[in-house]
Amino acid sequence: MQSPAEIVSHAGGVTGVSWLMIALPLFGAAVLLLGGRRTNAWGHFFGVAMSLGAFAVAVVTFVELLGLQPEQRRRDIGLFEFIPGMVDLGMLIDPLSISFALLITGVGSLIHIYSVGYMSHDRDRRRFFAYLNLFVAAMLLLVLSDNYIGLFIGWEGVGLASYLLIGFWQHKPSAATAAQKAFIVNRVGDFGLLIGIFTIWTTFGSLAFADLTHEVAGQASEGTLTAIGLLLLLGACGKSAQLPLQSWLLDAMEGPTPVSALIHAATMVTAGVYLVVRSGAFFEAAPTAQLVVTIVGVATLLAGAIIGCAKDDIKKGLAGSTMSQIGYMMLGAGLGPAGYAFAIGHLITHGFFKANMFLGAGSVMHAMNDEVDMRRYGALFPVMKITAVTFIVGYLAIIGFPLLSGYYTKEGIIETAMHHNQILGWLAVLGAGLTGFYMSRMVFMTFFGKKRWADDAHPHESPAVMTWPLIILAIGSIGLGAFLVLGNRFMNFLSPAVGLPQPADMPEPHVFGVGTAALATLALVAAGAAFAWFRYGAAEVPAVAPRASFLTTFARRDLYGDALNEALLMRPGQWLTRIAVFFDNRGVDGLVNGLAAGIGGTSGRLRRVQTGFVRSYALSILFGAAAVVGALLYVGNI
Amino acid sequence: MGETITFWVLAVVSVAAALGLVFSRKAVYSALMLGVVMLSLAVLYAVQDAPFLAAVQIIVYTGAVMMLFLFVLMLVGVDSADSLVETIRGQRFWAIVAGLGFGLLLALAVGNVAFSPAAGMGRAVSGRDGNVPALAEEIFTRHVFAFEVTSALLITAALGAMVLAHRERVRPKATQRDLARTRFAGPQPSPLPGPGTYALHNAIDMPALLPDGTVAVTSINRVLARHEMEEGYAPTDPEKAALIKQVLEKDAARDAAPVEGDKPIQVKDALQDEGELRDEGEPQAGTTSRKENAPQEEDGK
Amino acid sequence: MTTHYLVLSALLFAIGGVGVLLRRNAIVVFMCVELMLNACNLAFVTFARQHGNLDGQLIAFFVMVVAAAEVVIGLAIIVMIFRTRRSASVDNANLLKY
Incomplete structure (x- = not known):
């Protein structure tokens, strides 16, 4: 295929140096890791500089891309032959990947800056920044690669960085275990992705995105395409903590809070959504796979919301919320081109407001001696106003308060889902109501009500290096959604990469929520928030979690996901291992030892x-x- | 006829001598028996028209090899008779069974063959100057290479014997000065008392007497004493007999003790005798303790 | 007569073999080996006359040479063993076993 990409692939200009986006943070990680203690003094500034440098390159590339005609906004930059004759490693700069790159480097840089303050008392701050840089490099490789091999390398790279950062405080057994859990659960998804990539290769003979267009995908049988779609979805489920591979995300909160904000809220966990959107050609040709994507998305958004309702740990509550919001994105991604723009848009706005809230939670924890139990908070608004205000901005954005970021993107997903399938739509609406409840509960328990502080807690506002990123992210949480969605700006921007939807797939355009779905959503969210105020704002909150109903226990235990995994996978696995060991000891060893003993x-x-x-x-x-x-x-x- | 008589006489002699070689207790007798067998065989060779071999048999075997055997026998200890107790279970029985079986088998095999009258050596030596030139011609023409190889073999054997028998000196040879110093540092600088001193007889088998009339232990001749005890010629004086017996028992106990490998240090060897003297010169207490020790050591065996 | 000589040779050989098996003094064992070699020589010489050529005598001659060399080395070994172990018994040198 003679793609526009090939026409401009040898063009000079700034895109010629866009490989620096990946190289700079990689260089930073290498310097900080290989330099050892010598870089302790300036390592964090170096890491921040590398991340900012990547951001600058991304911005320049973006600006240059904007300067082109829309149909030319797709640039392949061949770097080198990776596997001669099969795979060339290169970068694909198009609206989709540059959106991600901007999010990763932008939010990433803010979190780098925030971490300078947050980790200032940690002896291993330099190592932390090395891992952060490594993560940024891997994530950029994931989204910027022009084929599945590069994507997979980045995929594994972010998995590694995630593992290292979850287990950053490896002296805590819980952190070490959580890191291993995340790694092992991701293995399952990674195998799915890997087999999916193999299938693509054997079916189409190429792994480059440029070759795998809708026309090419249409030539394969629908069964093959469904298989590819489901395998890719399995990979996406592992990385994005979707059902049934969701169990690792809540435990991953053992990592430092900036990690939770960057990797387990804003960027890495959304890689699954990116994969589904990027592989749109396969999914759009396989309706079954698409349906499964939407079902997984809806199931996860409800599950995450239910978990979020019951958690007293502020970070785990936010993690449940992350699961839920990624469920929304997955739902959007499963709706085809009509949902892509909203899914990616929600992904970007979510990256802002969720990072904002995670960092806010980190700021609170910083002030409260690393206390994470919301039942020990309360009435923090007066003592840390900036954190509280920015957190509340994020909160309003996520519950879909009109005119804030989340409102536009989430409403877009819900309306499109409603237009696509009424059941999916109403379930998404229900999820939005739950979001309204659990986020309000979080805000009321943390910033309002009565003080339930520990005796030695002396909360104070965090330093400027931590509050400024909060403020910038809060601004993004306010305005980004309207900027992206109004006038289908983002949809048109993305269209060279993912295609434009058929007009029939689009819901009726609206501005101020005139649709029934929007009204129902707003009503449910308001009801949820009011209920939360009634339970946690106005009423006394016990400092120790009381015994709760079956449903609450169910949610507190992560919907028995771990128990299920243990019963279905771990126990049979252990039995299998024991049987194998028994057979090995008695059968194989018995034979060998018996022979040896006989001869002896x-x-x-x-x-x-x-x-x-x-x-x-x-x-x-x-x-x-x-x-x-x-x-x-x-x-x-x- | 002459050959038949010679054969039967020599066959009986040689078989008897071979049996004597196997069954005589003393190694020297065995060696002499072997000599008899070899001489008989030499005569049989001569009878069978092999005069050169007969001469070589006498010169090499009876002359050189037998002398070597006797020489080594003397080195190793001529007085040690073999014990008749068989230590390996079943060895004697099976050895006799196998030996008899093998001999019978061979004899039967040979006896079953009907030989034509012997061709005799006449044809082989015809045209030559007798047996020795004929052999010489064979050796130096057809078999000259084998002959040369045997020369190499002999040289190698001679060298090997030297290497095997050689003992490296690891410390300088004790000089006259060393020996004198050792001697005067020891308990007895003077020569040992000769046998018979102050005794009623000055025969070699009579231990010397000390001025108080008691026996000087150091003057007892061990070889003679052992011989006397074995053959029952013990001294009539019971006190002397007991003393000699005591000394011999002590020697036996020392010989029975495990030998700690080779001791190539000649100076030490040379001094060992004097060390023994020191032991002998100990007061009576030492003797009593030795008495107590002796049974224990036997138990230890 | 050939049969007589050969039977005598076989007898001497068997007696030598039994001696090797029964005696423990290494020197006597060695003498028995020599006896066996001599028995063989007798057979060679007998066959030489039987066949009327010199080959048997020739081989007997070489056997003697080899036996001489063997005696030299064997006795040297016996002396060395005796020097280290203070014993010429073949049963004492039994360390090389299971």
């Missing part, structure tokens, strides 16, 4: 023949000689 025993008896007395040997020689002579005579006589 026989030899032990036979060796007694070797008495060391030369006369015994001579006797046997004489017998032998007699036997030979006898045999000769016998033969001779015949």
